[in-house]
Amino acid sequence: MLFAPAHRMSFKLGVLLAITGVLMACERQDAARQPTVAAATHAATQADPLPSWNEGAAKQAIREFVKDVSTEGGPKFVPAPERIAVFDNDGTLWAEQPIYFQGLFLADRVKALLPQHPEWRTQDPFASLLKGDMKAVASAGEKGAMEMLVATHAGMTTEEFSKTVADWIATARHPKTGRPYTEMVYQPMLELLAYLRANGFKTFIVSGGGIEFMRPWTEKVYGVPPEQVVGSSSELKFEMRDGEPVLIKLPVLDFVDDKEGKPAGIQSHIGRRPIAAFGNSDGDLQMLQWTAAGSGARFALLVHHTDAAREWAYDRKSTVGRLDKALDEALTKNWVVVDMKRDWNAIYPTGNSQ
């Protein structure tokens, strides 16, 4: 290595955010539960592919853009193979409060692995986590965070890890809503994904979350197959075990797909510049800049969490999903800003939630 590139520098930040997330989640687990947010009734008609979007500037801008780029012969036409749309996940496609859901997965894994690791009962940061002593966990710093990540995310094969995630996502419930996490995806964004695909777009997820944490469920939940998921990753090692080839997840962070890392992740995995990008936080700023700066028709959209009653309201001062610099830039550059409270008549899908 001649020098460490910028997107690796954000590693510490990412780990600290994850830890912060675990702390906050544990502190809030005792908070009063609220009844499940009921999704609004859809007055869906065949004519409206976006029934959960209220009429307004955001919905109009989306429909106009899609019409422009898919109208053959029109001045803004874009050939279908170049209709690449990228979506952040946490806070854009599904919720992210009180912390990134992968942080809750990490905490649950520590508890689940306790029988195989009785030493954790007396060994920090695990012991402190189990006792709920979050100040002590925090004092273990980056080293402690790395220990927990390694213990819960590394050392197993990719297929073992995938099964662990699939089992968790099928059974875990959100501490506040009591919903499965896959039912805390945003109904308006599901409609948007489908609408874009129906108009020749290829939809990708580009998330700071772990790529192997998302792939086991994104195809079923979002219609986005594993090969269209970009995320943070650890190194993989190929080896033969009992004559069978396996890929082992190493305790070595390979790529952090956040902030400056997002355009790099897009180039690495997609290899061409998207024409549309959807995010909700400062972590998405560079992805939106990269997308918007291309030639021809471009679309950049931020989801602004403004709905404390049906979801959460947060922006410039939130530790999770902070939206500050990107909001300023959106206002300057006339990017579309979705006001969740005003623009969405439904938040979550109507489903079999508790």
Place this chain on the structure above:
Amino acid sequence: MLFAPAHRMSFKLGVLLAITGVLMACERQDAARQPTVAAATHAATQADPLPSWNEGAAKQAIREFVKDVSTEGGPKFVPAPERIAVFDNDGTLWAEQPIYFQGLFLADRVKALLPQHPEWRTQDPFASLLKGDMKAVASAGEKGAMEMLVATHAGMTTEEFSKTVADWIATARHPKTGRPYTEMVYQPMLELLAYLRANGFKTFIVSGGGIEFMRPWTEKVYGVPPEQVVGSSSELKFEMRDGEPVLIKLPVLDFVDDKEGKPAGIQSHIGRRPIAAFGNSDGDLQMLQWTAAGSGARFALLVHHTDAAREWAYDRKSTVGRLDKALDEALTKNWVVVDMKRDWNAIYPTGNSQ
């Protein structure tokens, strides 16, 4: 970094191979030119999607596999989203003699950049390369190789590099055949790619070559879009230049997509195990092992270069595209081995070659 994973260890090997390639290419540039190999006439019928394949075990195995996995309700049916097929590039989809074509690109870049780098006339390894003193180039070792790679592949934006490759691929000619490199792709493999896609497969390239070296032309030549190309890569850095966002190719090798690296590259980019893999050398062994070891119907194929008259004949002792261990394993495991001389009635497409 806690430790360096195995696939990074092959970095030195890769660089040395590239250098060996440059040396061999330079030595052979004066070799007698042969007339362009004329592609055999196709007796293509609507009924035969593989007209350049002679009837025989290889062709029969391909057709049987495709029928098996695409017959709904059949015992070997595979849902379309899981029909992932991966192809090596050098020696599998296009030729690779006398050296990997990217080595010829590197040598041409050194010559093209000479006006901006007059110091290269007196500075090794460039001076030796320009004088044709290949022993001196070789003595510069890995450090010298890295200098040449950095000078020709790094420091520019991804878009500048892409244009450089596109210009080269449009104008450069192979030292022996005089053909453009994109007309040294294998006609039978073009038919195979199209046949698989017509049967619901998604086709990917998984090559030891540079990912950004392939993407500018694979969609046009193979029908494989940039997002379905996996290859070796350098680190990318996002930055603003004069208010515009750019991605800079750094002089830092990020990933070597060869040997043990190929299954890791597949997992990173595709996220699920292919059901069919096509290669030609020991560099593809682990990719074929990884593919073949999955459950359900599986297909593994090696192209064996046996045709010295129409192409090249080489295997166990070749420095480029060595086929030794993988050939043994193919025989043991009953993988399909294509005998180019016997199984293919055409090598290159009939086109506008010189």
